[in-house]
Amino acid sequence: MGLPDGMKGRVAVQGLVKRFGPVRAVDHVSLEVSSGEFLALLGPSGSGKTTILMSIAGFEFPDDGRILIGGEDVTWSPPNKRNLGMVFQRYTLFPHMSVLENIAFPLKMRGVGRAEREERARAALRTVRLGQMGERMPSQLSGGQQQRVAMARAIVYQPRVLLMDEPLSALDKNLREEMQIEIKHLQREIGITVIFVTHDQTEALTMADRVAVLDHGRLQQIGVPRELYEKPETGFVAGFIGETNFCEGTLQRAAMPGDPVSVTLDNGGRMEAVAAQALSAGERIKVALRPERLRVEPGGTDGMAARVSEAIYAGNATTLLLEADDGQVLRARIPAGAGLHEPRPGEAVRLSWQRADARAFMAGS
């Protein structure tokens, strides 16, 4: 291809629609991934993230929209013509081939000679730090080792893009965290574009340069991890990523994103917040507030009155379960070692927050 290197691994999904019967599994999703970028597709099951990945891979054909890889329209090409790498959720090493034969398989399919095949397979195996395992059969490897071999097999032919479909979900927690960092390092080292599907928000935030959050087939928000956490644009994103308190109420006047608003809570109180999206007057509104952004002070007259019902100590922080006067339950988190007041259960406190930390959404979003 005559494209410069910086274009080769670029992926564009344009207006993708995929229906399964009456259900829209993917509903007009558009997103772009630049060459060498690590993008996570994050969402609960049924959000359409896997369908998008399978459409990029070529195992699903969309009802509408296009998929471009390196500027080339591949919407209708079969998977074996797309030159992509993929690591699957379940272990897919071929059980009748040794580790080395597995890694050499894609090279064999590309007509690479036997000697070069073996050399490149061995090099790929060293990249995933399993240099001594080449002669083993897949069944003799642990789950983590198998996924590393699967990775070596997916990158040995230098594909334009590496697709990963929840590759760590079958591993236990410690190994998973170790592998997250390892995959991230490997991706930087070889500079490959990665599209990584996961339902685990921590995994997405840890590994990805950018995260696309999906729900019910719709793209909710795409951005760097910090944006998603600190400036969620829909109520779903605010609730799905990290912990959030939601307070419900109504609004007198319509507002545009970024406008300061004053929400009338159901108990009659008022809450100062910022509109995170376009809000219409008279509709149900919910305000999202992160537990660690709540200031908890003993006594005083400012802010919302509440009573501590439980204090849960977790080493690096203490989580407070609070009951406001109207019965609303809120969570607050007080970091350890910052010298902040840690109230006891039963204590009456006052809650306050910065206006910018309270983000108002339409209740249905």
Add this chain to the structure above:
Amino acid sequence: MSQRPPRFLLGGRRYSPAASLLLAAPFLLLVAVVFVLPLATLLHESLFVPGPTMAHYARAFDEPVYLRVMLRTVRIAVFVTVLALLLAWPLAWVMSRSRGLGLALLAAAVLLPLWTSVLVRTYAWMVLLQRNGVVNQLLERAGLIDEPMRLLYTEGAVVLAMAHVLLPFMVLPIYSALKGIPEDYTRAAQMLGASAWATFREVIWPLALPGVTSGCLMVFLLALGFFVTPALVGGPQQMMIATLVSQQVREMLDWPFAGALVGILLGFVLVLTLVFKRAVRLDRFVGSA
């Protein structure tokens, strides 16, 4: 109170050797009385009647009539196996990729004949293949032939009918082997650049091979000793070894020679089974990068 290990249960679901033997005893006894004993008697007669002799075995190989029957038996069994494999593979493949009602219907199509008497199925083939049978009538009406062809009592008819009768024994092992290959393997192979043909050659076929081998072995061995179908669908020109044995026993009353024929068939089957097993096991370790 002293603790005594239980006599039969070794713990969990494992039984002691004594218990295992006891549980298997009724079956073993039956096999010994109705299978091993008569077979041993027959083989004994073939070697020791009238005195210790190899004459009965020599006769089987010396006389061209008998040699022809044996060669024909092997040839028909080979054709039956190949035809059954060709018919069974696509069917097993579709079954392994179906679910629900489709799978139930296909499974019924495979299993129902298995539950029907071989005799009934063979008579059905006779009805189809006879001189004024369904096949000849159709061909005539279509204008493909002017007068009825001779279909029944040919080797082709024997192969076709036997392949049909034995088909389930080919379909089921291949189906279970294919069923055990996750679809993810096919996807992974395609992703790695394999065409449909390469995926079949490099992944599906090697993984299904144990099922294919056991299906072929089963059909081939059953075909070697098949009696009813070749006797009814084939004529005297298509006589197979089982019919020959029956003839020797019932018409010639030559038990020693019948015993020799049985001994030859048995020896052939044993050797073949061992060779096949060895071949399959070796296949797991052979492979190229």
